[in-house]
Amino acid sequence: MIVYILKRLASIALTFTVVSVIVFLMMHAVPGGPFDGNDMPVSDEVKAKLNASLGLDRPLYVQYFKYMWGVLHFDFGVPFQSPGETVLELLGRAWPPSLILGGAGVLIGAPLGILLGMAAALRRNTWVDYLASAFATLGLTIPVFVTSMLLILVFAVWLDWLPASGWGKPYSWVLPIVAYATIPLATYARYTRSAMLDVLNKPFVTVLRAKGLSERRIIFQHVLRNAALPMVTVFLPMFIGTATGSIFVEAMFRVPGLGAYFVSSINLRDYALEMALILMITMMFCVSYLISDILYALLNPRIRTGGRRG
Amino acid sequence: MRLLDVVNLTVSFVQHEGVVQAVRGMTLHLDAGESLGIVGESGSGKSVTCMAALRLLREPPAKIAADRLDLGGVDVLAARGRDLAALRGRVAAMIFQDPMTAFDPSFTIGHQIVETIQAHRATAKAQARAEAEALLRRVEIKNAGGVLDAYPHQLSGGMLQRAMIAMALSCQPQVLFADEPTTALDVTIQAQILQLIKELQAEMGMGLIMVTHDLGVVAETVDRVLVMYGGRAMEQGPVQKIFDAPLHPYTQALLASIPGRVAGRQRLVEIAGASPNPANPPKGCPFHPRCAVAEARCGVEAPAFQTVTAGRDAACWRLQ
Ligand SMILES: Nc1ncnc2c1ncn2[C@@H]1O[C@H](COP(=O)(O)OP(=O)(O)O)[C@@H](O)[C@H]1O
Ligand SMILES: [Mg+2]
Numbered sequence: 254m255i256v257y258i259l260k261r262l263a264s265i266a267l268t269f270t271v272v273s274v275i276v277f278l279m280m281h282a283v284p285g286g287p288f289d290g291n292d293m294p295v296s297d298e299v300k301a302k303l304n305a306s307l308g309l310d311r312p313l314y315v316q317y318f319k320y321m322w323g324v325l326h327f328d329f330g331v332p333f334q335s336p337g338e339t340v341l342e343l344l345g346r347a348w349p350p351s352l353i354l355g356g357a358g359v360l361i362g363a364p365l366g367i368l369l370g371m372a373a374a375l376r377r378n379t380w381v382d383y384l385a386s387a388f389a390t391l392g393l394t395i396p397v398f399v400t401s402m403l404l405i406l407v408f409a410v411w412l413d414w415l416p417a418s419g420w421g422k423p424y425s426w427v428l429p430i431v432a433y434a435t436i437p438l439a440t441y442a443r444y445t446r447s448a449m450l451d452v453l454n455k456p457f458v459t460v461l462r463a464k465g466l467s468e469r470r471i472i473f474q475h476v477l478r479n480a481a482l483p484m485v486t487v488f489l490p491m492f493i494g495t496a497t498g499s500i501f502v503e504a505m506f507r508v509p510g511l512g513a514y515f516v517s518s519i520n521l522r523d524y525a526l527e528m529a530l531i532l533m534i535t536m537m538f539c540v541s542y543l544i545s546d547i548l549y550a551l552l553n554p555r556i557r558t559g560g561r562r563g
Numbered sequence: 564m565r566l567l568d569v570v571n572l573t574v575s576f577v578q579h580e581g582v583v584q585a586v587r588g589m590t591l592h593l594d595a596g597e598s599l600g601i602v603g604e605s606g607s608g609k610s611v612t613c614m615a616a617l618r619l620l621r622e623p624p625a626k627i628a629a630d631r632l633d634l635g636g637v638d639v640l641a642a643r644g645r646d647l648a649a650l651r652g653r654v655a656a657m658i659f660q661d662p663m664t665a666f667d668p669s670f671t672i673g674h675q676i677v678e679t680i681q682a683h684r685a686t687a688k689a690q691a692r693a694e695a696e697a698l699l700r701r702v703e704i705k706n707a708g709g710v711l712d713a714y715p716h717q718l719s720g721g722m723l724q725r726a727m728i729a730m731a732l733s734c735q736p737q738v739l740f741a742d743e744p745t746t747a748l749d750v751t752i753q754a755q756i757l758q759l760i761k762e763l764q765a766e767m768g769m770g771l772i773m774v775t776h777d778l779g780v781v782a783e784t785v786d787r788v789l790v791m792y793g794g795r796a797m798e799q800g801p802v803q804k805i806f807d808a809p810l811h812p813y814t815q816a817l818l819a820s821i822p823g824r825v826a827g828r829q830r831l832v833e834i835a836g837a838s839p840n841p842a843n844p845p846k847g848c849p850f851h852p853r854c855a856v857a858e859a860r861c862g863v864e865a866p867a868f869q870t871v872t873a874g875r876d877a878a879c880w881r882l883q
Binding site: 378455456457459460461462463464467468475478479552553554555 | 619649666667
């Protein structure tokens with residue numbers, strides 16, 4: 254197990270390096286630089302000076318190593334679009350709203366989705382199942398900005414219960430969180446349903462019934478345990494993936510989160526911020542896959558015991 | 564005492580494409596301590612009959628009806644959740660064809676036997692574990708302690724089938740349904756498992772229903788045999804009598820199609836023609852399209868399954 258984890262950590266380091274090189278090259282392959290904007294024209298001379306002061310005139314590999322050397326020391330540089338702070342300071346300011354939005358959305362949506370999926374699987378081919386499936390399909394096919402608009406229309410405009418936008422007092426968080434929660438709710442409902450049905454159709458479930466176990470014990474001890482296995486591998490990465498919030502929901506509700514910076518850092522050739530955001534996401538996914546693989550191994554006796562038939 | 568009493572059982576599966584009539588008027592019975600073999604080609608409705616007796620089929624799509632379906636004196640069709648759970652494992656236990664998929668892969672063998680014991684009797688865990696270990700030793704597993712803590716994937720098919728038998732017998736059932744318990748096993752192990760089941764049946768005085776498509780198995784393990792075809796009982800009676808003088812043309816064809824059957828261990832060889840399609844069964848006797856001695860009325864109305872001589876029943880117009 255220790256060896257396995259060490260191997261995985263090594264592969265994470267490799268992934269991280271490869272991603273950083275590719276992103277760095279792609280970023281600089283896109284034509285244009287940070288000072289090519291039209292709203293603030295600068296003379297070529299000044300542009301060259303600015304580029305030189307930021308090291309943008311050096312060969313790419315020098316820039317890359319310089320940047321990565323900084324990253325290893327938690328120095329992600331300064332965002333061009335907001336030179337008064339460091340990239341880390343900007344993340345520290347803009348990430349919390351996204352984290353709250355994404356985290357609360359998943360914490361609310363995922364358990365509800367799991368319950369909905371379970372109900373659908375246990376009552377398969379009844380109105381419960383059809384209703385749950387219809388709900389999940391709607392949740393996945395209606396774009397989240399349409400859901401957001403509906404919520405704003407009903408709860409902010411007609412009923413006037415909640416603010417239509419902004420990120421002030423916690424009650425202003427309600428609508429964006431609800432809008433965002435529909436995504437994990439729908440996804441988890443669908444996934445839970447199919448994972449449960451998969452197990453319910455296994456021959457061993459018939460054997461459990463034939464032994465005279467109560468239906469409750471069969472579902473809660475045996476079926477859920479086995480359905481959890483494929484679920485952990487998908488759920489944790491999804492869970493962590495949401496820590497960056499939703500660009501669309503943030504835009505609809507004017508949440509001052511990270512979402513806007515994903516777009517602006519690309520448009521404005523804000524290399525330092527772009528790199529930092531992508532590296533951060535890469536790292537979170539790598540770690541979440543690692544954790545879910547460890548969980549999977551712990552839940553699965555086939556891997557845990559390492560044994561073979563004999 | 565009559566342990567199992569089934570009269571005119573029909574089981575159909577309602578599907579999008581239509582209705583599959585898996586069992587069409589089965590009649591069978593089993594007395595305490597008796598052993599009955601159910602033989603028939605694959606698809607004749609043997610498994611569905613057994614599953615229906617324990618109400619193990621999902622309803623819907625399955626639809627079960629019967630004039631009588633009593634197990635251990637309880638009307639199975641009228642029983643609901645809790646009553647059914649009390650019957651299963653305790654009054655009647657079942658072992659299945661494929662031991663490799665019969666255990667929950669996430670729990671040890673010990674856990675799964677212990678939970679069976681605890682489902683039916685208030686037993687302390689340590690006590691149940693000790694009983695489980697004794698059961699595993701009884702089914703001739705040498706390393707009983709080790710198998711108790713093993714996960715299913717760590718054991719061979721033969722070992723798992725032994726463990727399955729131990730689990731089925733853990734609550735001293737009055738009837739054991741064995742649905743082709745050796746079909747998925749190595750030939751060398753098949754005889755051992757059959758011998759074990761036979762021994763345990765005698766020892767515990769329980770009733771046995773041995774489902775098989777292997778006439779050799781029937782000859783070796785049971786007192787009485789019931790021949791199924793197209794979801795119906797064709798003939799039933801004492802093994803020796805049926806082997807010596809089969810009454811029904813299907814049984815006759817079945818026995819004739821086995822070269823050197825006295826040597827035993829021969830699989831059924833297909834009789835000319837196709838077995839009936841349960842989605843569209845023939846009118847009348849299901850065997851008439853393949854029957855060498857069929858008459859006009861055989862294709863019109865199905866003959867009743869009725870007594871021909873004492874202890875022997877058959878469904879054939881020529882015998883009525
Ligand atoms: N769950 C099911 N849904 C639809 N048809 C089924 C189902 N189970 C069994 N059948 C059909 O019922 C018939 C009898 O099956 P079965 O009892 O398993 O035969 P066997 O005698 O080989 O055990 C077969 O034609 C089979 O296809
Ligand atoms: Mg079968």
